[in-house]
Amino acid sequence: xxxxxxxxxxxxxxxxxxxxxxxxxxxxxxxxxxxxxxxxxxxxxxxxxxxxxxxxxxxxxxxxxxxxxxxxxxxxxxxxxxxxxxxxxxxxxxxxxxxxxxxxxxxxxxxxxxxxxxxxxxxxxxxxxxxxxxxxxxxxxxxxxxxxxxxxxxxxxxxxxxxxxxxxxxxxxxxxxxxxxxxxxxxxxxxxxxxxxxxxxxxxxxxxxxxxxxxxxxxxxxxxxxxxxxxxxxxxxxxxxxxxxxxxxxxxxxxxxxxxxxxxxxxxxxxxxxxxxxxx
Amino acid sequence: xxxxxxxxxxxxxxxxxxxxxxxxxxxxxxxxxxxxxxxxxxxxxxxxxxxxxxxxxxxxxxxxxxxxxxxxxxxxxxxxxxxxxxxxxxxxxxxxxxxxxxxxxxxxxxxxxxxxxxxxxxxxxxxxxxxxxxxxxxxxxxxxxxxxxxxxxxxxxxxxxxxxxxxxxxxxxxxxxxxxxxxxxxxxxxxxxxxxxxxxxxxxxxxxxxxxxxxxxxxxxxxxxxxxxxxxxxxxxxxxxxxxxxxxxxxxxxxxxxxxxxxxxxxxxxxxxxxxxxxxxxxxxxxxxxxxxxxxxxxxxxxxxxx
Numbered sequence: 033x034x035x036x037x038x039x040x041x042x043x044x045x046x047x048x049x050x051x052x053x054x055x056x057x058x059x060x061x062x063x064x065x066x067x068x069x070x071x072x073x074x075x076x077x078x079x080x081x082x083x084x085x086x087x088x089x090x091x092x093x094x095x096x097x098x099x100x101x102x103x104x105x106x107x108x109x110x111x112x113x114x115x116x117x118x119x120x121x122x123x124x125x126x127x128x129x130x131x132x133x134x135x136x137x138x139x140x141x142x143x144x145x146x147x148x149x150x151x152x153x154x155x156x157x158x159x160x161x162x163x164x165x166x167x168x169x170x171x172x173x174x175x176x177x178x179x180x181x182x183x184x185x186x187x188x189x190x191x192x193x194x195x196x197x198x199x200x201x202x203x204x205x206x207x208x209x210x211x212x213x214x215x216x217x218x219x220x221x222x223x224x225x226x227x228x229x230x231x232x233x234x235x236x237x238x239x240x241x242x243x244x245x246x247x248x249x250x251x252x253x254x255x256x257x258x259x260x261x262x263x264x265x266x267x268x269x270x271x272x273x274x275x276x277x278x279x280x281x282x283x284x285x286x287x288x289x290x291x292x293x294x295x296x297x298x299x300x301x302x303x304x305x306x307x308x309x310x311x312x
Numbered sequence: 313x314x315x316x317x318x319x320x321x322x323x324x325x326x327x328x329x330x331x332x333x334x335x336x337x338x339x340x341x342x343x344x345x346x347x348x349x350x351x352x353x354x355x356x357x358x359x360x361x362x363x364x365x366x367x368x369x370x371x372x373x374x375x376x377x378x379x380x381x382x383x384x385x386x387x388x389x390x391x392x393x394x395x396x397x398x399x400x401x402x403x404x405x406x407x408x409x410x411x412x413x414x415x416x417x418x419x420x421x422x423x424x425x426x427x428x429x430x431x432x433x434x435x436x437x438x439x440x441x442x443x444x445x446x447x448x449x450x451x452x453x454x455x456x457x458x459x460x461x462x463x464x465x466x467x468x469x470x471x472x473x474x475x476x477x478x479x480x481x482x483x484x485x486x487x488x489x490x491x492x493x494x495x496x497x498x499x500x501x502x503x504x505x506x507x508x509x510x511x512x513x514x515x516x517x518x519x520x521x522x523x524x525x526x527x528x529x530x531x532x533x534x535x536x537x538x539x540x541x542x543x544x545x546x547x548x549x550x551x552x553x554x555x556x557x558x559x560x561x562x563x564x565x566x567x568x569x570x571x572x573x574x575x576x577x578x579x580x581x582x583x584x585x586x587x588x589x590x591x592x593x594x595x596x597x598x599x600x601x602x603x604x605x606x607x608x609x610x611x612x613x614x615x616x617x618x619x
Contacts, residue, residue, distance in 0.1 A: 039430045046427065050418040120415040123478065125380070127431045128404035295380035296410055296490060297371050 036129040040136025047141040061152045068153050089163035093249040094218040096150050097242035103146025104185025112193025119299045131291050143182050164249045173248035184237050184272040187279025194290035212238050237275045240268045325353040331486050331518040337386035339372050346372050348542040357516040361533035368539045370522045378408050378488055404435035407484030409475050417464030422446050425481055432482035440483045453477045469500045489521035508532055530604040545615045554602040557610045566596040
């Protein structure tokens with residue numbers, strides 16, 4: 033068991049190194065930075081209404097929260113679907129303890145990728161905007177928020193990835209997520225939304241990840257513009273733990289079902305289907 | 313002629329030597345019966361070729377043996393264990409050569425083999441030192457020059473050899489090869505055949521392979537099992553199968569610049585007679601038993617005609 037975790041960790045490190053040396057993947061990390069730059073450009077003179085605090089600085093932490101959610105939910109779901117189609121999972125299944133090693137590796141690689149994507153926005157962002165506050169409180173918050181963010185999203189992402197058969201189903205996952213981004217107070221204050229939309233947004237982890245990141249990087253006075261006028265740290269912790277528990281309860285059974293169904297002919301059938309759509 | 317009766321069980325393999333032991337294996341998808349009672353056994357160190365037309369149930373059979381698919385009924389033992397509940401130790405003793413497509417494209421060849429080999433290290437035994445050292449393995453499959461190349465940059469033949477390397481990195485006692493040489497050029501095919509011989513000679517590996525290439529089956533396999541319509545219709549060595557179909561041999565020779573062909577049940581007296589009569593005038597003399605291809609076509613056709 034310990035040996036499998038070690039091999040899986042090695043796998044995660046190798047995959048992380050590979051993605052960081054592949055130009056196309058690097059573009060994937062830098063693209064959100066580009067979006068941020070565009071957003072900041074349009075916000076360059078704006079302030080939070082009623083204050084003289086830069087709107088850009090208050091948006092940046094929300095974007096970090098969004099990157100966490102993307103990494104945990106979408107990246108792992110996509111990788112599972114793609115690597116099931118291309119036969120990576122079947123190879124893992126043909127290897128002793130391969131499936132466990134594969135999953136450990138995926139958690140580490142995706143955790144690392146997510147962290148990189150957060151840093152890719154945070155570092156240039158911190159240089160561009162004024163007003164981010166970092167102190168011991170920031171690091172303390174990140175210390176529990178980052179692991180909890182991954183724990184709350186990755187099992188759900190893995191569960192999603194094990195349900196969908198083909199990469200062509202991605203829009204089905206992506207569209208609701210984009211909707212969620214719109215209503216979760218990342219780019220546009222949630223307080224301006226109708227009450228029922230606020231309710232919907234608060235069910236999902238995305239809003240809480242953004243809020244948690246804002247609580248880490250913004251001055252405490254800015255909590256006044258949030259719902260209920262506070263950072264609601266306890267609620268953030270509670271909701272994320274609830275998602276983590278739900279995900280961890282759901283994912284193992286779904287992943288086992290997915291693994292059980294893998295076989296050479298299943299991979300061949302997917303390849304055939306894919307080839308025939310591409311050829312058309 | 314019915315071939316399915318006594319032959320279905322094949323030659324008797326002592327229970328202790330059975331690496332694969334299948335009895336009355338059945339598989340049904342919905343209302344469609346794919347396997348309707350398959351019975352055969354494989355002995356340690358044997359190369360067994362599973363032949364049959366498309367849709368005969370070859371892939372289903374092999375996937376059940378690999379532990380990738382649940383069966384409907386029947387007794388299946390692979391290395392003494394039911395593959396449906398194989399466990400990781402059992403998995404470490406079985407090698408599967410998969411048809412790769414584009415998985416692990418970013419990995420370098422040696423890096424991938426090194427990584428996959430690590431999973432086998434806890435299962436190393438005094439008899440089988442696992443995993444196979446990467447350097448030796450690369451040499452065996454002829455990929456030494458590609459050790460540092462990304463998998464996505466390999467040619468089709470090189471990729472296939474990497475598939476084989478991955479299949480044997482754990483020094484399996486039993487190796488499954490599903491159509492191993494599809495897309496190989498003749499030279500690569502020859503090299504692959506040498507590799508298979510090396511595996512069985514040196515490591516006493518048992519190999520179950522499926523192929524559509526009957527020459528390949530004849531060259532590699534100690535025994536041939538023909539699956540048609542969800543059951544075994546013949547089981548034996550290439551020679552035994554050909555004797556089953558026809559007792560006659562084909563004799564070809566050249567005399568006075570003219571080519572002759574004659575079929576005879578007893579080739580030896582015929583050839584003696586021929587040489588007594590014409591002596592050194594007879595050149596390019598060949599005696600051939602029915603080819604495996606003819607045998608196979610005949611067996612499958614007879615079987616399909618009888619159902």
